[in-house]
Amino acid sequence: MSAYSTILVGTDGSSSSFLAVEKAAGLAAATGATLLLASAYHPMPEKERLSAADRLGDLAYKVQGSTPAEDALRAARERAVAAGAKDIDQVAVEGDAVDVIAKIASERGADLVVVGNRGLNSLAGRLLGSVPANLSHRSPCDVLIVHTTDGK
Numbered sequence: 001m002s003a004y005s006t007i008l009v010g011t012d013g014s015s016s017s018f019l020a021v022e023k024a025a026g027l028a029a030a031t032g033a034t035l036l037l038a039s040a041y042h043p044m045p046e047k048e049r050l051s052a053a054d055r056l057g058d059l060a061y062k063v064q065g066s067t068p069a070e071d072a073l074r075a076a077r078e079r080a081v082a083a084g085a086k087d088i089d090q091v092a093v094e095g096d097a098v099d100v101i102a103k104i105a106s107e108r109g110a111d112l113v114v115v116g117n118r119g120l121n122s123l124a125g126r127l128l129g130s131v132p133a134n135l136s137h138r139s140p141c142d143v144l145i146v147h148t149t150d151g152k
Contacts, residue, residue, distance in 0.1 A: 013072030
């Protein structure tokens with residue numbers, strides 16, 4: 001079996017997802033793989049955006065053009081570089097996390113998808129399904145579920 005050449009890791013900007021990014025970056029560094037950072041998002045409705053801009057007043061110009069997904073990807077990239085990854089790409093795609101990650105993995109020919117385990121043991125995860133559990137069934141490639149929570 002050959003080494004992984006493209007490793008995709010999903011991030012939502014949470015501390016749990018950043019632990020998965022660090023693990024994926026370490027694997028990418030060790031194997032010389034390209035690390036692809038991905039973030040799924042849902043756009044804020046226009047009414048909410050305008051309301052947020054009104055509340056921010058003069059600060060609105062500072063956040064215009066920056067989305068939470070882009071912010072998460074920038075922070076994830078910093079962590080990936082610190083963990084030794086060299087060849088890093090990033091993408092933000094509108095949609096639900098499982099759909100987006102599976103689609104990107106397929107389109108970009110990822111050999112491995114890495115996600116954190118957050119949600120696997122939660123009530124909502126058991127009732128609705130979690131990203132890691134659902135992705136393990138839908139991914140077109142291997143999935144590594146990184147233990148990122150302390151189980152409490």
